Amino acid sequence: MKRKIVAICIFGLLAATGCMAERTGNLGAEPDSEINKQEASEVNAPKTIKLVGIGDSLTKGIGDESGHGGYFGMVKDKIEEQDHIKEVSVKNFGVKGHKTSNLQAKLQEEAVIKSVEEADIILMTIGGNDIMNVVRSNIFSLDFEPFRTEQKNYEKRLKDVFTTIRHHNSNAYIVFIGLYNPFQSMLPELPEINTIINEWNVNTKQMINKDDKAIFVSVDQLFSNDHDERLFYKDEFHPNEKGYSLIAGEVFKAIKEIDFERFNNEK
Structure with a gap:
């Protein structure tokens, strides 16, 4: 009888030990599982994109009376509509009238430097x-x-x-959004301007x-004479809302090729 009791006790002890080992094993596996879930969640988590605009009045959005902020604001909205994007924070330093020499000086300002340092995308x-000068x-x-003389100076700047x-x-x-010919309406007697615009764009693209x-991003074809819709603002130089929406479409088409998943991981 005593042997039976001892055997039962030993069997019970072994069974209990087995359960504890199983539970211990499960407890040990849970952290790994949670870590994997956390890592997967971080990879798939919506990203915050930092978008910075620099340059002239086109980046500023002059001519867009819709309140969208020109192509810059429209691109921001398009990016934010993507499922894997949490939000887009923006800083726009576009200034009406700025030339490359002005942009060189602008990039020395403390606020601009800080935003450029933190940027994911710069338009x-x-x-x-x-x-125009x-x-x-x-x-x-x-x-x-x-x-052509100025073109060389422009490229250096x-x-x-x-x-x-x-x-x-x-x-x-x-x-970088390329140049278009805004003089087609103002100076129709100077078709040579198209040649100049094309030369500047080709050389700029090669450098970029x-x-x-x-x-x-090439946009000169959007503003060719054979376009049926009116795309210029009343000053006949800047795009209107429709013109900017076409530019935004081309810019976003290029941006869609960017690997957004790497953002927030390299900073």
Whole structure:
């Protein structure tokens, strides 16, 4: 009888030990499972994108009377509509009338530097006023020479702009919106302007393509003469709401190719 009791006790002890081992094993597995879930959650969690605008009046949104803020505000809204994006924080430093020389100076300001350092995407328009300056200075004797001379100076300044941005932020995507011809209505007798715009765009694109995180977005085709809709503001220089919406569409098309998942992980 005693042997039976001892055997039952030993069996019970072994069974209890087995249960405890099983429970201990389960307890040990739970943290790993929770960690995996947490990691997966972090990977799939909606991201906050920091969007910064620099440049001239196009980035400022001059001419858009809808209140959307031009292409910059429209692109911001399009990004924010994506399921994997939590929100888009914005800083817009576009200034009406700015040329590349002004942008060089702007990038020395403390607030701009801080925003560039933190940016995930930088949207930029610049160059239209550089060309306009040549037009104004040579209005009675326009030919290719002054534009091509200024083009070299423009490219040097733009290269310096990119160098400054990369000094402060090597990871951000820089989206550069190319030039269009705003003089088609004002100066229809000067079709040579199209050639000038094309030359500036081609050379700028070649320079930008050397940066593997910079994107050149072509928009000159949007404002060609064969477009049926009115795309310019009443000043015949800046886009109107429709014009900006077309630019925003092209910019967002390029941005969609960006790997948003890496944001918030490299900072």
